[in-house]
Amino acid sequence: MLVVMKAQATPEEIQAVCDHIESLGYRAHPMPGAQRTAVGITGNQGEADRGNLEELSGVAEVIRVSKAYKLASRDVKEEDTVIRFAGTDATIGGRGLAMVAGPCSIESREQAFAIAEQVTASGVQFFRGGAYKPRTSPYAFQGLGLEALRILAEIREQFGLRIVTEALDTESLELVAEYADVIQIGARNMQNFSLLKRAGRLRKPVLVKRGLSATLEEFLMAAEYVMSEGNYEVILCERGVRTFADHARNTLDLSIIPAVQRVSHLPILVDPSHGTGKRDQVLPMARAAVAAGADGILVEVHHQPEKALSDGPQSIHPEQFARMMDELGQIAPVVNRQLPRGIRIEAGATE
Ligand code: PEP
Ligand code: MN
Numbered sequence: 001m002l003v004v005m006k007a008q009a010t011p012e013e014i015q016a017v018c019d020h021i022e023s024l025g026y027r028a029h030p031m032p033g034a035q036r037t038a039v040g041i042t043g044n045q046g047e048a049d050r051g052n053l054e055e056l057s058g059v060a061e062v063i064r065v066s067k068a069y070k071l072a073s074r075d076v077k078e079e080d081t082v083i084r085f086a087g088t089d090a091t092i093g094g095r096g097l098a099m100v101a102g103p104c105s106i107e108s109r110e111q112a113f114a115i116a117e118q119v120t121a122s123g124v125q126f127f128r129g130g131a132y133k134p135r136t137s138p139y140a141f142q143g144l145g146l147e148a149l150r151i152l153a154e155i156r157e158q159f160g161l162r163i164v165t166e167a168l169d170t171e172s173l174e175l176v177a178e179y180a181d182v183i184q185i186g187a188r189n190m191q192n193f194s195l196l197k198r199a200g201r202l203r204k205p206v207l208v209k210r211g212l213s214a215t216l217e218e219f220l221m222a223a224e225y226v227m228s229e230g231n232y233e234v235i236l237c238e239r240g241v242r243t244f245a246d247h248a249r250n251t252l253d254l255s256i257i258p259a260v261q262r263v264s265h266l267p268i269l270v271d272p273s274h275g276t277g278k279r280d281q282v283l284p285m286a287r288a289a290v291a292a293g294a295d296g297i298l299v300e301v302h303h304q305p306e307k308a309l310s311d312g313p314q315s316i317h318p319e320q321f322a323r324m325m326d327e328l329g330q331i332a333p334v335v336n337r338q339l340p341r342g343i344r345i346e347a348g349a350t351e
Pocket of ligand 2: 104105274300310311
């Protein structure tokens with residue numbers, strides 16, 4: 001259920017509505033919008049008791065949200081969610097495209113710095129590298145763990161890039177959250193509900209990758225798990241699904257972009273690296289993703305892909321990444337977007 005406040009409702013009136021909802025034993029989620037604030041209600045099984053919500057001061061109407069996902073839905077929040085990063089002009093969602101680049105795994109300080117330097121020169125704002133890796137084989141490289149997180153922190157410091165890295169399990173989540181600006185939940189964990197809930201208790205943006213066979217509703221329900229705990233900064237990421245096609249590692253489902261945007265206010269990025277698994281398919285699919293309306297691209301870049309400890313065949317060279325930035329910069333205005341050029345740290349910012 002959703003309480004729509006009047007446009008002129010005061011903060012006190014909104015607070016009183018939230019208190020009332022909580023007194024009924026539910027959870028209140030105030031979602032400020034451009035025109036008005038809506039307060040989502042969760043915690044009810046079946047129809048929530050409306051109590052006398054409609055009579056409270058400042059309330060315009062109380063409506064039922066029929067979709068399974070509530071807080072992720074446009075019924076609750078009409079405007080697109082834009083996630084901002086204190087101290088920079090970087091955003092995810094909104095008019096600027098978010099470019100997230102880096103190696104699949106952080107393998108060493110030298111490797112990470114070499115790649116960070118080159119992608120920074122191409123103008124990215126987000127650096128991504130795995131410290132904890134979900135690998136199909138227990139014998140494959142599992143990531144450097146804390147050592148990699150420390151390297152990422154140094155990169156953040158030196159280049160001003162915001163850091164995206166994956167939390168593999170609830171045990172490492174808090175540690176990852178200390179170092180990351182955005183916490184990635186991988187495709188295999190998209191329905192790890194305890195991990196999603198724990199990430200929802202943090203106050204850091206969470207990037208949820210689509211599960212290997214997840215429907216649109218399952219994908220949005222993963223976001224809903226995070227949001228239901230009070231963390232509304234969720235970013236979706238399409239990374240390809242399993243099909244019979246064998247010309248690519250996965251089938252990148254770009255049609256999910258308009259499908260998500262129709263029903264949800266959350267930003268959606270596209271990962272053409274895992275989405276194709278093949279270096280030569282990455283750039284064409286990145287172009288297509290931006291043309292289809294993606295809010296940004298998450299891509300694996302390696303300065304020596306043939307030596308990469310994970311996902312070498314799908315990692316593009318830094319020069320190819322530079323070309324990608326150039327081409328996406330040309331496509332962006334056609335779809336009323338723009339490609340931010342590089343990191344600008346606001347003067348005097350401490351974060
Ligand atoms: C990754 O991002 O390196 C990764 C393992 O992705 P996914 O969870 O989409 O397979
Ligand atoms: Mn990878």
